[in-house]
Amino acid sequence: MPLNKSQKEALVEDLKEKFSRAVSVTLVEFPGLTVAEANELRFKLRDVQGELKVSKNTLFKIAIKGSESEPLLESFQGPNAAVFAYEDPVQVAKVLMDFAKDHEMLKVKNGILDGKLMDAEGIKALSKLPSREVLIAQMLSVLVATPTNLVQVLSGIPRKLLYALRAIEEQKQ
Numbered sequence: 001m002p003l004n005k006s007q008k009e010a011l012v013e014d015l016k017e018k019f020s021r022a023v024s025v026t027l028v029e030f031p032g033l034t035v036a037e038a039n040e041l042r043f044k045l046r047d048v049q050g051e052l053k054v055s056k057n058t059l060f061k062i063a064i065k066g067s068e069s070e071p072l073l074e075s076f077q078g079p080n081a082a083v084f085a086y087e088d089p090v091q092v093a094k095v096l097m098d099f100a101k102d103h104e105m106l107k108v109k110n111g112i113l114d115g116k117l118m119d120a121e122g123i124k125a126l127s128k129l130p131s132r133e134v135l136i137a138q139m140l141s142v143l144v145a146t147p148t149n150l151v152q153v154l155s156g157i158p159r160k161l162l163y164a165l166r167a168i169e170e171q172k173q
Contacts, residue, residue, distance in 0.1 A: 015063030024089035025069045026111035026123055028081050033105050041099050048091035054081045071117045075110055089113055093127035
C-alpha cells in the first residue's frame with residue numbers, strides 16, 4: 001500500500017532525525033533476507049544501540065541532505081537499508097559483520113563515520129577493533145602505569161644510596 005504525502009513527510013522527518021543523531025551510518029543490501037532474519041538483525045542491533053531502517057531511496061536521499069552523512073547520497077541505488085549506530089560504531093559494525101558471515105545475502109556496501117566515507121573493507125576493519133570499553137580500559141592502564149613506573153624509578157635512587165651507606169657502615173665495623 002503506497003504512502004500518502006503526509007506519511008512520506010513524517011517518514012522523511014524521522015529519517016532526518018536518525019541521520020543527525022547517528023555516530024555512523026552503514027548501507028547494506030539485503031536481497032533474499034527473510035522477515036524473520038531481518039527482525040533477528042534488528043534485535044541484535046538494538047542491543048548495541050543500533051537500528052536498521054528500510055525505506056525508498058528517494059526518501060533516504062531527501063532525508064540525508066544537510067546531514068553529516070550526505071557523502072552517502074550517491075550510494076542509494078538498488079535495494080538498500082541504512083544501519084544507524086547511535087553510540088558505539090564498532091559494536092554495530094561487529095554485529096553487521098557477524099550477521100553477514102551467517103547470512104550471505106546481506107552485503108555491506110559502504111558507510112560513513114565522522115563525516116568520512118568508508119568502503120566495505122573499512123567497515124570490516126572497524127568491526128575488528130576492540131570495543132569502546134576495552135579501549136578506555138587500555139588507555140587508563142597506560143595512564144596509571146606511567147606514574148607508577150616513575151615512582152618505582154625514583155624510589156630506587158634512595159634505596160641504592162641506603163644500600164651503599166649500609167655497605168660502608170659494615171666495612172668500617
